[in-house]
Amino acid sequence: MAGAELIGREELAEIQDLFSGEKVNLYRYGGGNYKAREFEERFAEYMGVKYAHAVSSGTAAIHCALAGAGIAPGDEVITTAWTFIAPVEAISALGAVPVPVELDETYHLDPVEVEKAITPATKAVVAIPMWAPPKMVELAAICDRHSIMLIEDAAQALGATYRGRKLGTIGRVGSFSFDAGKTMHTGEGGIIVTDDKDVYDRAAEFSDHGHMHLVGLPRGKDPRRAKGLNLRLSEVTAAIGLAQLRKIDDILSRTKENKKKIKDAIRHLGNITLRPFADEDGSQGDTLIFRVRDREAALRFEAHLMECGFGTKILPEALDWHFAGVWSHLLPEFDRYRDVDLEMLWPKTGAMLRNSICLNIPVLMDDATVEKLVEAIVTGAEKIG
Numbered sequence: 190m191a192g193a194e195l196i197g198r199e200e201l202a203e204i205q206d207l208f209s210g211e212k213v214n215l216y217r218y219g220g221g222n223y224k225a226r227e228f229e230e231r232f233a234e235y236m237g238v239k240y241a242h243a244v245s246s247g248t249a250a251i252h253c254a255l256a257g258a259g260i261a262p263g264d265e266v267i268t269t270a271w272t273f274i275a276p277v278e279a280i281s282a283l284g285a286v287p288v289p290v291e292l293d294e295t296y297h298l299d300p301v302e303v304e305k306a307i308t309p310a311t312k313a314v315v316a317i318p319m320w321a322p323p324k325m326v327e328l329a330a331i332c333d334r335h336s337i338m339l340i341e342d343a344a345q346a347l348g349a350t351y352r353g354r355k356l357g358t359i360g361r362v363g364s365f366s367f368d369a370g371k372t373m374h375t376g377e378g379g380i381i382v383t384d385d386k387d388v389y390d391r392a393a394e395f396s397d398h399g400h401m402h403l404v405g406l407p408r409g410k411d412p413r414r415a416k417g418l419n420l421r422l423s424e425v426t427a428a429i430g431l432a433q434l435r436k437i438d439d440i441l442s443r444t445k446e447n448k449k450k451i452k453d454a455i456r457h458l459g460n461i462t463l464r465p466f467a468d469e470d471g472s473q474g475d476t477l478i479f480r481v482r483d484r485e486a487a488l489r490f491e492a493h494l495m496e497c498g499f500g501t502k503i504l505p506e507a508l509d510w511h512f513a514g515v516w517s518h519l520l521p522e523f524d525r526y527r528d529v530d531l532e533m534l535w536p537k538t539g540a541m542l543r544n545s546i547c548l549n550i551p552v553l554m555d556d557a558t559v560e561k562l563v564e565a566i567v568t569g570a571e572k573i574g
């Protein structure tokens with residue numbers, strides 16, 4: 190799984206560096222080191238933004254991004270019906286109302302559905318790039334027209350671009366995750382990026398109980414203007430992040446190369462449909478998605494891949510954590526989702542997801558493994574007929 194495959198000596202060296210000073214400090218405030226600050230600076234440089242603020246997870250990152258952008262109780266926030274549940278949890282934790290909408294053919298926010306969902310209470314649209322770009326120009330135009338914010342939860346899409354612009358940097362604020370399944374891995378961890386100083390300040394304050402981090406004041410005297418939580422990143426995590434960030438271009442180019450080889454070898458298969466892209470050049474390498482005839486075919490395909498030694502990624506095996514239509518433990522806290530059949534709210538998305546196969550493309554793949562995976566896909570396609 191991307192960066193997790195390459196954890197090694199370089200990460201250890203950064204951690205050892207933390208322990209090499211006279212005084213060991215594993216806490217990001219006070220006492221020297223400040224790997225977290227250095228990581229944020231390097232990450233901001235890499236993304237080409239003014240500000241980056243690192244936090245304890247990707248869930249924390251979207252939570253801080255939304256809080257920093259001023260999302261407040263009662264605000265409606267439009268997002269997609271296909272996402273890991275974290276952004277919807279974050280919206281709900283802020284007392285705002287998640288408004289998932291149907292996917293387009295690229296498995297992202299459908300601009301037509303977004304526009305239909307806008308009400309006077311809509312404050313933001315959260316685009317969730319799934320290893321590839323959503324239709325960012327259309328989404329940005331809609332947000333401009335309605336004076337609402339475009340936010341990107343790019344947890345899954347570090348390194349993906351849209352028309353040459355890095356995802357996560359197009360909206361007012363973007364967030365990323367560094368968990369075990371992501372392009373960069375730090376154990377746990379996440380980060381927000383933005384060019385907006387006010388959003389950055391407020392997000393950073395939210396991640397640290399509201400501390401305003403005023404220079405020259407002792408921490409105990411630091412003032413606050415809003416509430417927050419402890420979503421801080423530790424120095425150890427940041428040290429790992431510094432080493433991983435230096436590997437990012439290698440990770441991205443290797444997975445892209447592997448994915449291209451696999452796609453080129455399965456393109457001819459008539460009974461699987463590779464997903465189309467808003468900008469294929471901007472798509473990332475570590476995941477491949479295709480659709481088959483129906484749910485039954487998808488489950489047979491999954492079983493066949495398992496027999497060949499390959500697991501799937503999210504679809505179909507973890508659909509329950511990635512589709513709003515089954516979140517009856519969360520969504521009914523909002524009036525609009527009470528006593529309704531959630532599945533029926535997003536029928537197109539439900540059908541798309543249930544008919545889809547999503548595969549992880551490793552960084553480290555020798556030719557024999559590429560061939561074995563291609564063979565598994567080709568024979569899987571034969572099996573479903």
Ligand SMILES: Cc1ncc(COP(=O)(O)O)c(C=O)c1O
Pocket residue numbers: 246247248249251272273275276317342343344345366367368377378379
């Ligand atoms: C879109 C999205 N946001 C947030 C997260 C949460 O990230 P983490 O596991 O680091 O909390 C994920 C994780 O898969 C995700 O896909």
